Amino acid sequence: xxxxxxxxxxxxxxxxxxxxxxxxxxxxxxxxxxxxxxxxxxxxxxxxxxxxxxxxxxxxxxxxxxxxxxxxxxxxxxxxxxxxxxxxxxxxxxxxxxxxxxxxxxxxxxxxxxxxxxxxxxxxxxxxxxxxxxxxxxxxxxxxxxxxxxxxxxxxxxxxxxxxxxxxxxxxxxxxxxxxxxxxxxxxxxxxxxxxxxxxxxxxxxxxxxxxxxxxxxxxxxxxxxxxxxxxxxxxxxxxxxxxxxxxxxxxxxxxxxxxxxxxxxxxxxxxxxxxxxxxxxxxxxxxxxxxxxxxxxxxxxxxxxxxxxxxxxxxxxxxxxxxxxxxxxxxxxxxxxxxxxxxxxxxxxxxxxxxxxxxxxxxxxxxxxxxxxxxxxxxxxxxxxxxxxxxxxxxxxxxxxxxx
Amino acid sequence: xxxxxxxxxxxxxxxxxxxxxxxxxxxxxxxxxxxxxxxxxxxxxxxxxxxxxxxxxxxxxxxxxxxxxxxxxxxxxxxxxxxxxxxxxxxxxxxxxxxxxxxxxxxxxxxxxxxxxxxxxxxxxxxxxxxxxxxxxxxxxxxxxxxxxxxxxxxxxxxxxxxxxxxxxxxxxxxxxxxxxxxxxxxxxxxxxxxxxxxxxxxxxxxxxxxxxxxxxxxxxxxxxxxxxxxxxxxxxxxxxxxxxxxxxxxxxxxxxxxxxxxxxxxxxxxxxxxxxxxxxxxxxxxxxxxxxxxxxxxxxxxxxxxxxxxxxxxxxxxxxxxxxxxxxxxxxxxxxxxxxxxxxxxxxxxxxxxxxxxxxxxxxxxxxxxxxxxxxxxxxxxxxxxxxxxxxxxxxxxxxxxxx
Numbered sequence: 001x002x003x004x005x006x007x008x009x010x011x012x013x014x015x016x017x018x019x020x021x022x023x024x025x026x027x028x029x030x031x032x033x034x035x036x037x038x039x040x041x042x043x044x045x046x047x048x049x050x051x052x053x054x055x056x057x058x059x060x061x062x063x064x065x066x067x068x069x070x071x072x073x074x075x076x077x078x079x080x081x082x083x084x085x086x087x088x089x090x091x092x093x094x095x096x097x098x099x100x101x102x103x104x105x106x107x108x109x110x111x112x113x114x115x116x117x118x119x120x121x122x123x124x125x126x127x128x129x130x131x132x133x134x135x136x137x138x139x140x141x142x143x144x145x146x147x148x149x150x151x152x153x154x155x156x157x158x159x160x161x162x163x164x165x166x167x168x169x170x171x172x173x174x175x176x177x178x179x180x181x182x183x184x185x186x187x188x189x190x191x192x193x194x195x196x197x198x199x200x201x202x203x204x205x206x207x208x209x210x211x212x213x214x215x216x217x218x219x220x221x222x223x224x225x226x227x228x229x230x231x232x233x234x235x236x237x238x239x240x241x242x243x244x245x246x247x248x249x250x251x252x253x254x255x256x257x258x259x260x261x262x263x264x265x266x267x268x269x270x271x272x273x274x275x276x277x278x279x280x281x282x283x284x285x286x287x288x289x290x291x292x293x294x295x296x297x298x299x300x301x302x303x304x305x306x307x308x309x310x311x312x313x314x315x316x317x318x319x320x321x322x323x324x325x326x327x328x329x330x331x332x333x334x335x336x337x338x339x340x341x342x343x344x345x346x347x348x349x350x351x352x353x354x355x356x357x358x359x360x361x362x363x364x365x366x367x368x369x370x371x372x373x374x375x376x377x378x379x380x381x382x383x384x385x386x387x388x389x390x391x392x393x394x395x396x397x398x399x400x401x402x403x404x405x
Numbered sequence: 406x407x408x409x410x411x412x413x414x415x416x417x418x419x420x421x422x423x424x425x426x427x428x429x430x431x432x433x434x435x436x437x438x439x440x441x442x443x444x445x446x447x448x449x450x451x452x453x454x455x456x457x458x459x460x461x462x463x464x465x466x467x468x469x470x471x472x473x474x475x476x477x478x479x480x481x482x483x484x485x486x487x488x489x490x491x492x493x494x495x496x497x498x499x500x501x502x503x504x505x506x507x508x509x510x511x512x513x514x515x516x517x518x519x520x521x522x523x524x525x526x527x528x529x530x531x532x533x534x535x536x537x538x539x540x541x542x543x544x545x546x547x548x549x550x551x552x553x554x555x556x557x558x559x560x561x562x563x564x565x566x567x568x569x570x571x572x573x574x575x576x577x578x579x580x581x582x583x584x585x586x587x588x589x590x591x592x593x594x595x596x597x598x599x600x601x602x603x604x605x606x607x608x609x610x611x612x613x614x615x616x617x618x619x620x621x622x623x624x625x626x627x628x629x630x631x632x633x634x635x636x637x638x639x640x641x642x643x644x645x646x647x648x649x650x651x652x653x654x655x656x657x658x659x660x661x662x663x664x665x666x667x668x669x670x671x672x673x674x675x676x677x678x679x680x681x682x683x684x685x686x687x688x689x690x691x692x693x694x695x696x697x698x699x700x701x702x703x704x705x706x707x708x709x710x711x712x713x714x715x716x717x718x719x720x721x722x723x724x725x726x727x728x729x730x731x732x733x734x735x736x737x738x739x740x741x742x743x744x745x746x747x748x749x750x751x752x753x754x755x756x757x758x759x760x761x762x763x764x765x766x767x768x769x770x771x772x773x774x775x776x777x778x779x780x781x782x783x784x785x786x787x788x789x790x791x792x793x794x795x796x797x798x799x800x801x802x803x804x805x806x807x808x809x810x
């Protein structure tokens with residue numbers, strides 16, 4: 001038995017003119033899953049908890065985010081291809097522009113000129129025995145990793161998340177000497193990086209062209225690489241992830257999953273999700289558990305665009321679920337279709353509303369024949385917590401452990 | 406967005422001649438909420454847990470009573486207007502009557518004559534550096550507070566809750582020196598109070614008139630003021646309580662809510678609940694979160710009176726829910742209607758049965774069009790725990806915090 005978990009990011013919604021996007025969309029393949037499977041609703045992290053995509057995915061994979069989550073930094077770093085060690089402290093970072101001591105642009109004008117070269121100038125720093133790893137990602141983005149003994153993620157961020165102000169000094173958030181030390185190292189790096197960037201010929205060129213200099217590194221999203229069992233250690237199952245979103249790829253890498261990259265996928269509403277479906281179907285040959293993540297549904301939700309969300313759902317139905325139903329060995333595969341959280345269009349942000357859930361496989365079917373938030377709420381699974389989903393998937397896949405005799 | 410939480414104490418019930426009181430009552434306004442909102446059932450403290458009104462309200466406000474609750478004493482004391490400090494140990498107390506060393510009446514004949522003067526005679530005592538605060542409440546009732554260092558609520562009660570026996574000596578319930586000390590102080594107070602009361606001219610007058618003397622103070626419901634975050638600290642929301650029940654007012658005061666007193670309300674089935682609705686509606690102008698508590702439903706339940714409970718529910722529908730629907734800004738207010746526990750008429754006491762729940766606001770509506778225990782069980786919320794309700798309310802009010810990124 002194989003398992004395929006399909007997560008459409010932010011798919012859950014509330015009512016717009018009396019209907020959710022899932023209710024408005026034509027999704028015959030999802031409806032087939034609902035009709036032949038068992039449905040329910042799910043609080044991915046907890047009832048009444050408004051989850052991020054990182055905490056919700058940890059929970060969907062059976063890890064308790066209240067115990068293991070400290071911040072998005074390590075997942076961003078992993079997603080950017082940085083191999084982390086236990087105890088590493090990681091941040092999201094931005095190239096930003098400073099003038100007369102004030103932040104004038106938090107993204108250095110979104111101008112990438114010379115950023116690759118500037119990144120090289122920031123390599124190899126070390127303060128008080130703590131190594132600083134700096135890796136540029138797309139655009140103005142980067143990740144910053146502190147590696148050394150006795151670090152802590154209880155430190156404040158240097159990014160004030162506004163312009164017209166001075167950058168923040170990082171401060172320890174508790175009295176632990178580790179936090180004091182970590183804040184000190186981050187401040188030393190920030191200071192040193194500023195000196196280097198200010199002097200760099202790259203920035204002189206940018207300024208000569210009338211561009212903003214990229215003369216500051218701002219850090220936020222501090223987190224520590226969690227000390228957790230890998231997915232395979234925990235469940236005895238080899239797992240692969242198909243995603244185009246670095247945060248989600250990072251969560252999967254932290255759990256030791258193999259991440260399959262699909263060059264045609266971009267995480268947006270125009271992503272080539274058919275190629276992702278192909279990759280997931282193929283991965284089922286080699287892996288017991290395949291996780292397929294689709295981001296476009298969340299993007300349309302954050303834009304508050306009902307038509308775009310509905311269209312994206314119809315694309316998922318046609319280009320992802322359809323091929324999966326046609327090409328996967330349905331007799332020997334558990335297929336789960338759900339979301340990591342709701343992102344109601346009217347809010348344009350995550351909410352605590354439960355998500356719809358359908359499990360297709362060797363299940364007790366129910367009367368639900370349409371896949372949506374409100375129809376799934378009438379299904380045979382009732383209302384479950386995301387952290388318990390893996391147990392159900394493993395059990396249906398014949399891979400759960402007996403507790404007791 | 407504002408939030409209005411309406412709790413009808415003990416509203417949930419079992420079947421009497423095939424119907425619950427909510428099913429038998431005509432409640433068109435509650436039914437409107439159910440039709441336009443989302444319904445479910447709720448275990449206020451936990452599935453299969455039979456809650457008190459104090460523990461259930463703590464849970465409804467999002468606090469875990471298994472962690473923070475030690476006894477009703479501090480809530481009674483707060484409700485009686487005693488300002489408590491962290492570490493205070495509080496008891497409910499009664500004036501009682503002792504003859505030849507035996508308790509002959511636990512309520513001093515329910516005769517209030519001179520009790521106010523007797524209370525004055527009990528002021529200002531101190532034993533081993535522990536101050537004793539004594540405050541008379543309605544009738545024969547009082548609250549007793551021990552204030553000092555190193556106190557504990559692990560002590561037995563002096564009230565044996567029966568007559569024809571001697572009063573109990575308080576004993577430490579564990580080996581902690583704090584418990585030993587607390588029991589000692591309580592016993593010293595009880596002894597000293599007995600001496601003072603016995604000698605008092607008030608009691609000589611009572612006896613001369615053929616009345617029972619009020620010559621003993623019995624203590625029970627020991628609890629310690631919990632060391633918890635206030636509601637506002639925890640949720641960033643200013644909250645007000647409208648209740649006529651001292652225990653519930655006490656819980657709200659312990660959480661730092663503003664308590665709005667309605668002089669016309671008395672907590673009984675003949676209370677002027679319309680005035681309470683007025684106060685709650687008005688409070689929504691000033692507060693983000695308003696809690697409205699109606700006690701009469703529980704009173705009718707403890708009396709085992711089906712007709713009285715049904716009539717009270719119809720009064721709530723007409724005099725509370727109706728005006729709220731007419732006068733509250735429904736587009737910008739989440740309205741929650743529920744109970745703190747079930748009090749089945751046949752039992753005349755609290756039960757572990759879940760309570761009906763309806764949330765009206767920006768919700769995924771369901772097919773429920775009648776507000777009752779059994780119809781709500783078919784609603785879109787399914788079955789939730791009371792401790793998670795605040796998360797849902799805050800989320801619908803746009804005041805929940807994102808957990809993760």
